[in-house]
Amino acid sequence: MPLLPRASAVSKMAVSVGLVRAGWRLSLGVPPCRALWGGFRKKQVEPEVTETAVEVKEEPTLVCPPPCSKKYLPPADLQIRLESHVREIFGPSLPEDWQKAPLKESNLKYRLLAQLAAELCHAVPNSQLHHMCTAGDVLAFYSKQVKDASKFDELCTAKLPSNLKVIWEH
Structure with missing residues (x-):
């Protein structure tokens, strides 16, 4: 005990x-x-909700927009435009041949490509940025025409021999 x-x-x-x-x-x-652990829980007081009559407008049905057009036709004065942009950005440090101006500094490269993309409505894709080493590379990129049609669309509109037909249905 x-x-x-x-x-x-x-x-x-x-x-x-x-x-x-x-x-x-x-x-x-x-x-x-x-x-x-679920013992003494306080009950949460829910605020009172008063319902008011509100007209509910039907929201427009969201429709997928058509894909953006990637079509690009280089302007006739592309070389003059590009040269003026390069001279403006590089200033007095520009070499005699402006097409050989190096784009090693990323801020200069960005300024040039951003101005051209805004002016020409055609941007250099990310996968091509590392190819832009000189102003001549930029000129070569912007000189290429980009078609919006696929190869199948081109075949449908092309003149084909009489024994060949392309039927393209979606």
Whole structure:
């Protein structure tokens, strides 16, 4: 029987330590442990919602826009335009042959290509940027015509021999 009084003293001490810890947790704003496991949860008060009569307008049906046209026809004065942009960007550091002007500095390259893309409505794709090393490379890129039609569309409109027909249906 000597264990019983001692056990009760230990249990009293455990209870007092537990109360101190609970008070400490509450003072920090930490929820009690039981609240974490679904014990003492506070019911959240939902705000009252008042319904008002509002006309609901039908939203237009979203339709996929047609694909952007990639068609590009180089202008007749492309070389003059490009030369003026290169002279403006490079200034006095431009070599005698402007087409050999190096585009090693990325900020100069960006300024030149951004101005040309805005003016000509045709941008250099990301996959081609590393090929633009000189102003001559930029001139070569912008001198190429880009067709919007696919090879099948070209075959349909081309004059073919009488024994060959291409039927293209979507």
